[in-house]
Amino acid sequence: MLWVDKYRPKTLDHVTVHTDIAHNLKKLVKEQDCPHLLFYGPSGSGKKTLIMAVLRQMFGSGAEKVKVENRTWKVDAGSRSLDIELTTLSSTNHIEISPSDAGFQDRYVVQEVIKEMAKNRPIDTKGKKGFKVLVLNDVDKLSREAQHSLRRTMEKYSAYCRLILCCNSSSRVTEAIRSRCLNVRINAPSEEQILDVLELIGKKEGLQLPPGFAARIAEKSNRNLRRAILTFETCRVQQYPFTSKQTIPPMDWEEHISEIASDIMKEQSPKRLFQVRGKLYDLLINCIPPEMVLKRLLHELLRKLDAELKHEVCHWAAYYEHRMRLGQKAIFHIEAFVAKFMSIYKSFLIATFG
């Protein structure tokens, strides 16, 4: 197993990064009165790990015995009936789904699953929990309709099931849902925390860490714990007795974007923009979300940019990202940003160097 999986804390007691949150969660579970939970935070910060730990805390190790199922729901939607297929992970006490996979029919999925769970309510024996838990991933990708339908169902069946919602950004979860949940924000771990984790792993693996090496990894990881650990393992594989100046392999797509950025800085012309388009398409083809591309591109460009332009460029990046989210063809907007940047940068160059 990769270290990421190997050293993932299984229980709330073992959690190393968000200890305070873990502590609170533990108390919550212990008091037998667990509300709906909404976990949100950037990727690689440990949301899922915490959720698993909470489940384990609630149901014991039984929560870890999961089976994968491809389930089909038959839904009566007005005049016609729909067949919706979705993969679920379920144990005896909980079900985990990503309803956004069902596309615009996600509304039915959410309702059906919850109703079904309410029907098969576990019998309260020997002080066991009288409810099941439904874990919904990517709630922020749920359509607005689904979120609205979720709101009512949540209340109606709250006696039989608890929801644990998980998303990256709470801004796209409707107010109504947020107010019905206990919001738990999971910060991206700070670099020090990442450093601690890396050192812990190093100790467990019996590795010699030269001073400053782990810090470099932590710095490069963008405060993403998963990435930090993966990078750490990569370094270990490539060259074991670590040296403090060892190269840390970058993410390939980020490397590609930095190439694009330097292309843009070198020449500003429609022709160059055309070349850049090809590379951007390449990135998008490889399933890298356009938002990430734009963000990373801005990051790379800012590093090479004159200070007085930074503000303006950031403004335009935000502007085009906004439009990108409203629109559908991301490539139009990313290119528009590149064109805008080229225009700004070129006029700046002409103004300063004549």
Added chain:
Amino acid sequence: MDVEDMEMDIPLPDELEFLESNFHEPEQNQEEEEDHHYHLADLEPPAEPYSPQPPPDLEAPSVDIESSGHKRSRSSSLPEEEKRAKVRVTVQEDSSTEEAADEDWLRYSPPPQEPAAQETTFAKEKTLSRFASEIDGECMPITAPNGDRVYAKLTRFQGEERVKTLDCNGYSAELSSEPINVILERLEQEAFAKALEASSEGQSVPDVPEAQMVNEQLWVDKYAPKSFTELLSDEQTNREVLLWLKQWDSVVFGSEIRSTSDDVLSALKRHSSIVHNQKPLNSKFPRKNGGSKWSNGGRYVNSVSMDESGSSKSIQDAWSTKSRNIGPPEQKILLLCGPPGLGKTTLAHVAAKHCGYHVVEINASDDRSTSTIEAKILDVVQMNSVLSDSRPKCLVVDEIDGALGDGKGAVEVLLKMISSERKPDAGKQTVGKGQLERKSSKKGSKTTSLSRPVICICNDLYAPALRPLRQVAKVHIFVQPTVNRAVSRLTYICKKEGMKASAIALTALAEYTECDIRSCLNTLQFLSKKKEDLNVFDIGSQVVGQKDTSKNVFDIWKEIFHKRRTKKSERKSHRGNSFDFDSLYSLVSKRGDSDLILDGIHENVLRLNYHDPLMQKTVKCFNNLGVYDLLHQYIVHTHQMSLYVYLPLVAITVHHIVSQVQKPNIEWPKSYQRYRTMMTEKMDILNNWHHKIPPHIARHLSASSFVEDLISPLLHILSPPTIRPVALQLLSDTEKNDLAQLVSKMVSYAITYKTVKSDMLHQTLKSELADGLALSFVPPISDFINFKDYTSNHYVLSVAMKQLLVHEVEKHKILQVGVDKTRALANEGHEIIETGTPNIPLANTNVVARKSNANPTIVSSNLNTDKSSSAKDIGKPQNVGNIKKATRSSSSFFDRFKKVNIKGVESNDRSLPEEAILEKDRYPLLFKYNEGFTNAVKRPVRIREFLS
């Protein structure tokens, strides 16, 4: 009748005036005069008996027409002259058409002459024309010995009508004054007329109401070409269609008399070759001609020129090899396509009639479901009519591209017939045999073979329903006739109808309607009904309906990127600007497919050479594209379809920003679609991979985090440069440990290697290309970092190492299954295995075993306890994994398991495929229950009980 008289009075002075003005050129205008007279007669036959003048007796009927034309005072003798002419011609009607023409011409020279002399006179006559369209009414081609070809006018009449007029007028004249030969002629004529009437009774019936009908009739029908030479469409196409039809003759008519004689065919051939010769650069005719001819056809250019050259070549071939008994043409279906109103249907009808077929038309208004159409086609193609009209039938399927579902039915039936034809014909080269075959098949079973010509007509050659048909049919694409031809025809019709229209106005009209002769005629008729004259300025206004045809997308893009070179004055005037706007708007909105148009703009805009030093234009352009995207998305989401009207404006803005005078080089937008498909493909790969990974790992990952965080490090981790590609037993303990961990990682992420064809490989694997095969990751995770112009520095393991890993991974998986099985067995409640299973944590089995250096001594002693058997379970698979070790050690311990051992040794020198057997053999014993009914008591048995 008063009204009729009035109506008659109006045109007459015009006609006369016209005639008089042209009178001084009798030779040239003779024909035209006659035409007009006939025309009048056609229009108002009932008016004639009421004509105020009594038939003049002075003029003897025997007087030569030629002289009478000069002598008579025109106003008084007009009807008389008509009658004369009619008499003469009708008399000669019984001779063949060709002769009729000759005779007709003979009127100008008193006694009949030898044919050779006639021909020379034709050549000198000015009324002959090189183009059929310039001659009014029917005409016939005449080829001079030197190869020149001209069209001579034919004056032919519809028999019965003429006879009628003859009947009333003829008897009113004094017979006694006529010479005997005239009387005889007349008698003969009467007999002929009766015969005619008898034979074509059906046609003569509507004679009486015709006067009423004529005024109601659409000009389009009235002036529709009646004969082949009258066709307006391109001569080359006409001729090839005719040629194609002629090729059917031998099949359809067989040895009947109607079979076209060789000389006609060869004339046709000679003629077409003459045409070729007359053109410059005749040696390169097909290609050259194709190129120039279709150049206004836009995107058709390539395909058509190929078709063209191919078809004309095939014709030449056919001709060169042709003997008397030629078969049907190679392509049994003719596909005519082109924009509406150019005369495709007319051509099909006229040509088929010309070749002696009875035309059966199936068009979009008929029921075209597959079953009905099949019956219909069979009916046409295989049956002979028993009615009086025994001409063979020719099927014309009009508007075959029309409705997709229906048109498909027709296409399918036709294809089926063709393919069923091909099969029996394939073996037999000679046509005679083919015919026999066909005959026998007709007698016997009902196979659907195509033995009559089928002409399909469509507007859009590239309609999806037609794709299969396109490959088997002979395709002809109609081009617009030249404006001149159309205009000359229009002038002719205008004159006939007595409508004033200047050539300029007609030209403008023809241009406006893109030479759609049908819409031209309809417009003219409409105007004439309103008693208005065609005005040049009218054309742009509401009077003329403009065709709502969409243009080719490429043309639209061209229009957007191409700036018209405008004169300075025009540029200043506001009108020019708004006109530009309007035309672009209508262009884009008519096409409707704004998404495609915008994609095309996006794809091509950066390739233009516009001057943009500060990229401001580009920014504007992209902002507009962005606006389009937002708008489109908004419309889709909120269903506010009314907002669609604003989408073309984006294209117009782009046009104003970047349009250039020089011609743009436009490409079809592929990259966005390519991106969409490839992305979904890769997304599928990711999702599949995600599902394969065991849930306890997969649940922590989302599809996006795979690419963002996981893949790059994973590639590094899975191919560590530190592992030496040597045999397993040469590895040190730590290395073995690393290897075991690597295997467990691969298993936990459901990754393995697979052989792939070398051409699909990433470049970094070039070293292994020599083998032709190489191993690469499955799922293809290395593809996800495969960017253009980007070289990743991922270390790639050697083939040997990969093969080793494949084995290990497979083994690991099987081991896992095995453990699961034992676990399942354990659940049935046998204590033996229960002791074993808890000791085997899945991933660690191997590692633990390896660390203990796979020492068989653990189990070497003869143990009878339960524990030993479980230990055996662990030790055994390990042994087989390290084959050599296993065999070596097994000699000491496993000697009792003879069979197993032998296999192990054998597989030692065998290559990989034996692995599967090995995997099976890893288990000390395999026993299999053949399930069935047995009375025996079943109970679980331990292996050692068998052994001891």
